[in-house]
Amino acid sequence: MTALITGGSKGIGYGIAASLLKEGVNVAITSRNQEAADAAARELSKTGPGKVIAIAADVRDFDALKNAVAKTLETFGRLDVLVANAGVGHFAPITEITPAQWHETIDTNLTGVFYSLKASVDALINAKGYFISIASLAGTNFFASASAYNASKFGLVGFTQAVMLDLRDAGVKCSTIMPGSVASHFNNHEPNADDAWKIQPEDLGQMVVDLLRMNPRTLPSKIEVRPSQVAKK
Numbered sequence: 001m002t003a004l005i006t007g008g009s010k011g012i013g014y015g016i017a018a019s020l021l022k023e024g025v026n027v028a029i030t031s032r033n034q035e036a037a038d039a040a041a042r043e044l045s046k047t048g049p050g051k052v053i054a055i056a057a058d059v060r061d062f063d064a065l066k067n068a069v070a071k072t073l074e075t076f077g078r079l080d081v082l083v084a085n086a087g088v089g090h091f092a093p094i095t096e097i098t099p100a101q102w103h104e105t106i107d108t109n110l111t112g113v114f115y116s117l118k119a120s121v122d123a124l125i126n127a128k129g130y131f132i133s134i135a136s137l138a139g140t141n142f143f144a145s146a147s148a149y150n151a152s153k154f155g156l157v158g159f160t161q162a163v164m165l166d167l168r169d170a171g172v173k174c175s176t177i178m179p180g181s182v183a184s185h186f187n188n189h190e191p192n193a194d195d196a197w198k199i200q201p202e203d204l205g206q207m208v209v210d211l212l213r214m215n216p217r218t219l220p221s222k223i224e225v226r227p228s229q230v231a232k233k
Helices: 011-022 034-044 062-076 099-127 147-170 201-213
Strands: 002-005 026-031 052-056 081-084 130-134 173-179 222-225
Touching (some): 002 011, 011 026, 011 201, 034 052, 099 130, 130 147, 147 173, 173 201
Parallel strands (some): 173 222
16 A cells, blocks of 8 residues: 655654554655655654655645656555645734735645645546545634635635545545644644643544544544643643
8 A cells, every 4th residue: 555645744744654654554755845855754764664755746836746646656556545734824814914825825735735636536546545635623613813724724624525525436535634733843833742732643643544444335524633631721
């Protein structure tokens, strides 16, 4: 089995890659930066029997995604799982958020997922594979200073549910995972001891493994996941 994970050099994507490699799944990770992808792949190669390759690809560039899929197929011969994880966040009230911040958020979090799936859909159909998008609880819960982020994640949840209906008769499963607070590098945050109460990237990695193990007749199409406790003050 082979998986392609966008934004796999750190955070949630890295945690999912590590979990899959431990299960013997071959993994291709992408990052905008080749050096970052290579460094992550070197560490990930120590985690399990699966093989890992690193590919520089910006999800806002459709040709880059087509190239990533081609390299994955060239290296491993197949593509069974796409995890669309790459994402950004700009948080500011509507009076302050800039058009550039809006476009980066929408182009990465929503259009980037469309590009990722569009580039790989034929391979996934051939493999009767699995498409998993990493959305957010912000995909159903709106909050202040998050117009761009909410719009991108609301759209991503709707997109994944719609393509689930498009692809299930072709034997391709589609799920969206909607995490709450995660101890990740999102928005340049460095995980620390104060993040112990949060969902950990490896928890979401285990969730992806569990989805792949599920009986083919069963499809959890939308999964909300929260920390079991709140932060201690």
